[in-house]
Amino acid sequence: MSEPTTTAPTEAGASAEPDFLKVSGLHAGYGQARVLQGLDFTVARGEVCAILGPNGAGKTTTMRALSGMVRGQGSVTLNGTELLGRSPEQAARLGVAHVPEGRGTFNDLTVEENLRVGAHVRTGRWRRGRAERAVVAADLERIYDYFPKLRDRSRQTAGSLSGGEQQMLAIGRALMLRPSLLLLDEPSLGLAPLVTRELFEIVRAVNEEERTTVVVVEQNAQLALDVAHRAHVLEAGRLVLSGPAAEIREDGQVAEVYLGVSVRAGKNG
C-alpha cells in the first residue's frame, strides 16, 4: 500500500510525477446512455485537481469510473496500475478513496465505527494484533485532529450528525484508508457556504500535510478553484478547458461561458 507521507515534498502542482493519475480515452455511461465521450487528462502526484462543469456534464460519472462504480472503456492508470475493469473494492485496495455524492455515511454506526470501516482494507485478518490496533488508533487521532467536531461526537451515530459533520465524517472515513488518490464528489452539496469553506480549508490542509492527490468535483467553481492547483472543465462528456486553477480563475470570460457563473465577481454559483 503506497504511503503518501513517504513521497518527497515537492512544490505543489509541480510534482515529479505528472502522470500519477492518467486518464486516456475514457468512455463510460449507464446502459444505453453514453455519458463520457473520451476524456483525456492527467493529475500529478500531490496535486488538487478540480473538475468543473454544468449539471449532466459527466463529473460524477468520471469519479465513478475512477473508483470502479461504473464500468468504463479506455484507460485509467494510477501510478502505472490500470484501474479500469476493477471492482470498487479492488480500487480501494489500490488506494483510491471515493467520497460519494450525498456522503454515504453509515448512519446506524457510530462516528468512530464509521472511521474504522474506512480502515477496513488495511486491517486484514492476518495482520490483526497490537501493532495494527495502535496504527489504527493513531490514524483515528489524526482524523480527529483534522475534524475536532468528530472527536466530540465519536460515540454518536452518524445519523444524528448535521449535514456538514456527515460530510466531514465521509472525508475522514476516506482518509482512514490512507489513500493515494482521494475522490471528492460535490462535498458542498446541501451545506451552508461557511461550512463548505471550512471543509475546503481542511481538504487543503490534508493535501499539504499528507501529500494526498485529490480530485474534487464541485458546482461551486469559485471555492474549488481557490483550493485546486489545476482544473478541468467538462461539458457534455468532453473536456472543453484545462489549465492551472489560477489561470482559469483569472480567465473570467471563459469561466462565464462554460460555468455559467461570474467567477471574478466572487458570486457562488
Add this chain to the structure above:
Amino acid sequence: MRTILTTLGTGRARSLRAALTALLAAAVAVGAPFYFAPFQVFQLTMVLLYAVALAGLNLLVGFGGQISLGHGAFFAAGAYTAAVMLDRYDSAHLATLPVAAAGCFLLGLGFGVPALRLRGLYLALVTLSFAVFLPPLLKRLEPVTGGSMGLTVDKLQPPAWSGLAEDQWMYLVVLAVTAVALLLARNLLRSRVGRALLALRDDESAAEVMGVRLSLHKTLAFAWSAMFAGVAGCLYTWVIGFVSPDSFSFVLSITLLAGLVVGGLASLYGPLLGAAFVMYVPSVAQDVSDAAPGVVFGLLIIAVMFVAPTGLAGLAGRARDAATRRLTRTAPAAGRTPEPAPTTAPAADPAPADAEPVGAPPRTEKE
C-alpha cells in the same frame, strides 16, 4: 438530581453497572433450575435454545439487512446431524455440537450464494423453498433419518457426580452454550466483520467503495447465521430426544422470523425476548382458544408490531429513554422549555421515534 445523573453517566459508572447487571443476570439464570418445577425448567431451556437460533437469524436479518424464511431448515439440519450421530454412531452428546455447527456453517455458505443475487421478496421466497423442501427430503432418506417415524435418541444425561436432575443438568448445559453463542454474536458484531456487515446494510455502494467485499460478507452472514440455527437444532435434539420431519415444518421458519421481529431486530437482547414469545405465547393462546391458537398468535404479533414497531427490546429502550428524558427535563426546568408541564405526562407515553435503542429501526431489506 442532575449531578447524580451525570455521575451515573460516566464511563466507569456505566461499566460498573453493566458488570453488576451481568453478574445479577448470571446468578438468576444459574439459580433458576433450583427454584422452578421441572416442566418450567424445561420451558426455560427451550427459551434459551430458541434464543440461540434467533441470535443467528438476527445477524442475518437485523444486522445484515437480508431476509430468510428458511432458518427452520438449518435448525432441522443441526437437529438431524446430532440425532443421526447419536443414533448410528453412538457419539458422545458433546461431540455432536461442533459437527452440527460446522455442517450448518457450510450449508449456510452454500445457500448464501443465491443471497448475493436476490433481495427482498425474492430472497424470502427462495429461502422459504429450503424450508418447504426439507421435510419431504427427510422422509425420503429413510435409511438414515428414520423417515416419517423420525429418530428417538438418548437425551442428555447428568453425570453421576453432579447430583442434578435431568432437567436441571440440561438447562445448565444449554445455558452455557447459549451464553457462549450470545457472546460470540455480540463480539462478532463489534469486530471488523460485524462493522463491514452493518456498513453494507446501511449503504451498500459506500461500503464497497471503502473496500468491503460485498459477496464475501453477505455469504458469511448467511453462514454464521445458519451455524447458530444449527447449534440450536443440536441442543433441541439433546433436550427433546426425538426428531421427526414434522417437528421442522416451514411453520418453524416463519415462527422464528416472527419471534425475532417481535423481540426486536438488530437488538442484542431482542432474541431472548423473542424466544420467550415463541415459547410461551402459543401455549397461552391455546388456553384462550383451543380451536385457533394460530389466529391468537397472529393477532398478538400484529398487536406487538402496532404498539412497539421496534419490538419488545425497543419498547424497553424507549421506556427507559422516556424516563431519563423526564428526569433530565425536570431538573433544569426553569425557563428552558415552554412545553406544558411535561411531568404530568403519563409514564407510558410513547416516546418520539428519534430515540431508538441499540442499533436501528427495523429494516429487513433495502431496494
